[in-house]
Amino acid sequence: MILLGLTGSIGMGKSTVAAMFRRLGVPVFDADQEVHRLQGPGGALVAEIEALFPGTTGPLGVDRQALGRVVLHDKAALHRLESLIHPAVARARARFLRRHAARRLAVLDIPLLYEKQGWRAVDAVVVVSAPAWMQRRRVLARPGMTPAKLARVRALQLPDAEKRRRADFVIDTGGLIDRTRADVYRLVTCLRAHGVRYCRQCARSSSTPKPPASRSQKGTGWSRSGASS
Ligand SMILES: CC(C)(COP(=O)(O)OP(=O)(O)OC[C@H]1O[C@@H](n2cnc3c(N)ncnc32)[C@H](O)[C@@H]1O)[C@@H](O)C(=O)NCCC(=O)NCCS
Numbered sequence: 001m002i003l004l005g006l007t008g009s010i011g012m013g014k015s016t017v018a019a020m021f022r023r024l025g026v027p028v029f030d031a032d033q034e035v036h037r038l039q040g041p042g043g044a045l046v047a048e049i050e051a052l053f054p055g056t057t058g059p060l061g062v063d064r065q066a067l068g069r070v071v072l073h074d075k076a077a078l079h080r081l082e083s084l085i086h087p088a089v090a091r092a093r094a095r096f097l098r099r100h101a102a103r104r105l106a107v108l109d110i111p112l113l114y115e116k117q118g119w120r121a122v123d124a125v126v127v128v129s130a131p132a133w134m135q136r137r138r139v140l141a142r143p144g145m146t147p148a149k150l151a152r153v154r155a156l157q158l159p160d161a162e163k164r165r166r167a168d169f170v171i172d173t174g175g176l177i178d179r180t181r182a183d184v185y186r187l188v189t190c191l192r193a194h195g196v197r198y199c200r201q202c203a204r205s206s207s208t209p210k211p212p213a214s215r216s217q218k219g220t221g222w223s224r225s226g227a228s229s
């Protein structure tokens with residue numbers, strides 16, 4: 001299997017691009033959705049979150065606005081929350097990988113892929129990216145979002161420029177959505193046909209390199225068990 005990590009800073013378009021991969025038949029593990037499940041009504045971590053951060057949960061599970069107000073301004077508190085959530089997300093991810101082990105291509109949509117070392121466990125990383133002004137406009141249009149909260153989240157995340165620098169593939173989400181869809185289609189088609197090494201070469205060169213003779217693609221040798229969420 002070719003395992004792709006999909007990441008990007010807040011509002012850069014991870015969820016939108018993940019949906020494009022799914023529409024092409026690629027299984028996608030959505031770390032954020034798993035967090036929502038664990039924190040939602042009847043979620044497995046609601047009681048433990050209430051014990052750690054009293055007053056942040058209710059009948060509908062975790063009140064994320066309230067929890068965000070506590071943890072986004074307090075690194076130690078955020079670390080305690082992450083220590084509770086990330087191992088549970090890692091278990092769900094392992095189940096996803098077992099379920100899809102026979103597939104040629106799968107995607108892990110993980111917001112903190114670089115911040116938490118998950119990049120080590122994938123064959124290649126796709127970073128979604130748009131200009132900072134567009135990111136800001138998108139995020140501030142969301143209910144409950146403020147410039148201060150956006151600034152806090154940005155300070156907790158690896159800067160976009162650094163993510164782009166480290167990426168194997170950058171998907172531009174700053175233009176028309178059809179253009180982004182076409183880029184995702186091209187990447188999936190290339191990976192299915194030729195594997196990571198050739199597609200990485202293609203992405204870096206202005207001309208099209210000669211395709212490899214064999215369709216088979218060896219992994220990079222990274223362990224898949226140690227990925228964090
Ligand atoms: C802090 C919480 C309560 C805020 O919830 P809220 O619904 O208000 O915001 P949302 O989840 O949409 O996050 C907004 C942005 O912050 C980013 N973000 C979330 N958690 C973190 C984190 N631990 N470090 C850096 N960025 C984070 C998200 O990727 C997103 O870009 C929530 O994000 C949370 O429980 N975070 C801890 C779990 C986590 O680490 N999730 C991200 C990886 S799976």
Ligand SMILES: Nc1ncnc2c1ncn2[C@@H]1O[C@H](COP(=O)(O)OP(=O)(O)OP(=O)(O)O)[C@@H](O)[C@H]1O
Binds near residue numbers: 011014111175
């Ligand atoms: N070319 C494009 N590609 C992707 N998204 C686009 C594009 N143009 C506009 N958008 C819009 O940008 C927004 C991106 O939001 P999305 O939820 O996908 O970001 P995200 O990275 O998952 O956010 P977060 O990290 O906060 O969860 C969506 O509303 C989407 O419709």
